[in-house]
Amino acid sequence: MATLYTHQEENVAKTWILMAGFFGVVMALGWAISYYFNNPGILLFAVLFAVGTNVFAYWNSDKVVVAMAGAKPADPVQYRDLHNIVENLAITAGLPKPRVYIIDDRAPNAFATGRDKEHAVVAVTTGLLNTMERTELEGVLAHELSHIGNRDMLVSTVAVVLVGFVTLASDFFLRSTFLGGGGRDRDSKGNPVLAIIAVALIVLAPIIATLMQLAISRKREFLADASGALLTRYPEGLANALRKIGAYSEPMRRANNATAHLYISNPFGPGTKTSALAKLFMTHPPIEERIKALIGNQ
Numbered sequence: 074m075a076t077l078y079t080h081q082e083e084n085v086a087k088t089w090i091l092m093a094g095f096f097g098v099v100m101a102l103g104w105a106i107s108y109y110f111n112n113p114g115i116l117l118f119a120v121l122f123a124v125g126t127n128v129f130a131y132w133n134s135d136k137v138v139v140a141m142a143g144a145k146p147a148d149p150v151q152y153r154d155l156h157n158i159v160e161n162l163a164i165t166a167g168l169p170k171p172r173v174y175i176i177d178d179r180a181p182n183a184f185a186t187g188r189d190k191e192h193a194v195v196a197v198t199t200g201l202l203n204t205m206e207r208t209e210l211e212g213v214l215a216h217e218l219s220h221i222g223n224r225d226m227l228v229s230t231v232a233v234v235l236v237g238f239v240t241l242a243s244d245f246f247l248r249s250t251f252l253g254g255g256g257r258d259r260d261s262k263g264n265p266v267l268a269i270i271a272v273a274l275i276v277l278a279p280i281i282a283t284l285m286q287l288a289i290s291r292k293r294e295f296l297a298d299a300s301g302a303l304l305t306r307y308p309e310g311l312a313n314a315l316r317k318i319g320a321y322s323e324p325m326r327r328a329n330n331a332t333a334h335l336y337i338s339n340p341f342g343p344g345t346k347t348s349a350l351a352k353l354f355m356t357h358p359p360i361e362e363r364i365k366a367l368i369g370n371q
Contacts, residue, residue, distance in 0.1 A: 088228065088292045095235050095285045102239055102278045105271035106246055134226060135194045138186040138335060143327050144174035144196040158214055159195060166218050166304055171195045180325045181318045184335040185217035186226060193221045204317050212301060212311030216337055219300035225293045229334065232286045239282040246275045284353055290334045291358045298363050308367040319360035
């Protein structure tokens with residue numbers, strides 16, 4: 074019988090399988106471009122640029138995301154209960170207390186960010202505080218603290234670096250080809266079948282990489298749900314919170330594609346049941362699937 078523990082273990086395993094596949098895509102793309110141009114040195118700039126820009130974003134993630142969300146530090150007197158819940162959960166999870174922020178927005182939502190547990194931030198909307206009962210708020214905050222404990226920001230950043238590399242490398246190939254950069258010398262003995270495979274890999278790689286990044290994001294949401302429920306020992310609290318969040322369909326005022334994956338629910342609106350194809354392009358698993366993973370078919 075599946076339990077929260079088995080869900081937790083499955084999602085950790087699936088994340089690393091996806092990451093291994095991701096690196097496989099990057100290696101295949103590197104081979105394809107090297108084969109087509111017969112010069113592996115052309116990938117160096119793309120690698121350095123993709124890694125450099127994303128490492129900078131990772132190192133400054135707390136400041137950047139807080140600014141983009143319009144979050145303000147939560148006054149410890151005005152939001153005393155919120156600070157107490159975060160501190161108690163952090164102690165239980167064995168984490169330093171993260172900095173606590175408030176977002177003035179009616180949509181119930183929350184996020185966690187920061188490059189490590191010593192530089193972590195938890196932010197909640199005023200809509201979340203006004204909507205949730207204490208056990209539900211504890212469930213949401215436990216979910217966010219689990220993201221910190223599970224090092225999800227690091228996993229997410231690695232995925233973004235890989236997507237950035239794949240996109241830059243593919244774009245470089247397409248621009249070079251259309252601008253007359255050419256491929257292998259006409260007199261070379263390259264295999265035409267391999268050349269076709271190389272071109273197909275280069276063109277499809279950004280789509281595949283993006284889908285894998287989104288799949289990793291969804292698995293980390295399931296993992297944070299399970300870890301958060303185990304932290305509070307009350308999965309119904311998070312499940313009820315997700316029901317309320319899912320019932321609110323309006324987007325956040327400062328919803329942003331760059332930070333959408335950080336929130337507990339899609340800031341553009343949780344949406345409704347979707348097709349299997351549409352799920353591939355979602356940053357979050359459907360709310361009903363997350364509730365089912367927490368409490369079954371109750």
